[in-house]
Amino acid sequence: MPANEIKPLGRPEMGEVRFAMLGEALRRGWRDMRRAPGYAIVFAGVYVAVGLIMAGVTWSTGKSYWLIFAAVGFPLIGPFAAVGFYEVSHRLEQGRALVASEVMGVIAHQRRRQLPSICAIIIMVFLFWFFLAHMIFALFLGLSTMTNVSSSFEVYLTREGLGMLTVGTAVGAVFALFIYAITVIALPLLLDREVDFVTAMLTSLEVVVHNPVPMLAWGGMIAVLTFLALLPGFLGLFIVLPLLGHATWHLYRQICGAAATGEPSGSSG
Numbered sequence: 397m398p399a400n401e402i403k404p405l406g407r408p409e410m411g412e413v414r415f416a417m418l419g420e421a422l423r424r425g426w427r428d429m430r431r432a433p434g435y436a437i438v439f440a441g442v443y444v445a446v447g448l449i450m451a452g453v454t455w456s457t458g459k460s461y462w463l464i465f466a467a468v469g470f471p472l473i474g475p476f477a478a479v480g481f482y483e484v485s486h487r488l489e490q491g492r493a494l495v496a497s498e499v500m501g502v503i504a505h506q507r508r509r510q511l512p513s514i515c516a517i518i519i520m521v522f523l524f525w526f527f528l529a530h531m532i533f534a535l536f537l538g539l540s541t542m543t544n545v546s547s548s549f550e551v552y553l554t555r556e557g558l559g560m561l562t563v564g565t566a567v568g569a570v571f572a573l574f575i576y577a578i579t580v581i582a583l584p585l586l587l588d589r590e591v592d593f594v595t596a597m598l599t600s601l602e603v604v605v606h607n608p609v610p611m612l613a614w615g616g617m618i619a620v621l622t623f624l625a626l627l628p629g630f631l632g633l634f635i636v637l638p639l640l641g642h643a644t645w646h647l648y649r650q651i652c653g654a655a656a657t658g659e660p661s662g663s664s665g
Contacts, residue, residue: 403590407599410581411654413607417647418614425643428485429635432494436638439480443637447630479503479511481641482587489649502587510586510593517597518575525571529564536560576615577604584648603651614647 429436483502487494506512536556581600585591591599604611618640625632 403588405590407585407591407595408589408652410599410603410651413603413610413647413651414654415610415613417650417654418610418617421643421647421650422639424646425485425639425641428481428488428642428646429638431488432484435480435484435494435499437634439641440634440637444630444633447626447633451630478583478641478644479506479587481638482584482645485642485645486587506587510591510596511583513593514579514582514586514597517593518579521571521575525568528567532560532564532567536563572619573615576618577601580604580611580615580644581648581651584645588648 480499480503483499484494487499536559578597578600581603582593582596585596585599586593604615621636621640622633625636
């Protein structure tokens, strides 16, 4: 099917999110990752490469304290790698062949749809967080002129250092939650249907607000797994990113299915 296939118009009805759906989404995500390992390596590889470049630049400039803020903000750009996983799962779901040129064509076609607009918002939020990170550092440690914070990590155990870490983490968590709430459903929705990015973001926010416990649990799991995957030199992302990418698509599809049937679709295969 061509990249510019006609997609359904408008947002779908979104059903109630049940905890059973989360486990089922992970099961289906793992299945898709095993069925299409090549795409998992390629798409995750791009994300890992960007992470390694970011870390390399941070260390080469001698300002390693920025790695703290980069580590918090870096997962915010994850949605950029997600579209490829969504398309692969979409095709597997429909029993269509995974032709590389067609999959890449669909991803490339997104630049003429609504995805660039929502990506621009993500970038702006990310840059605003980075700006605030500079301000937080300046407010707490800006006067520590006699201390090399790049090598003297004990500065972070001082009252000012602990204050910076506490405030920075709290502010970063708010930004991460906001990005998660407006994108977790919006990104697969934009790939699946013909809707504007504002409607997609509002739909995603609505799902999170109406189902706070399971959706926050899903977001917390994403945060924990992503953080753990970053520790072994970003290499854990080769497993975590494909798993979460495919699983998020299936969670979205289950939520749509729950609205259509009036009951959770976590047991359907």
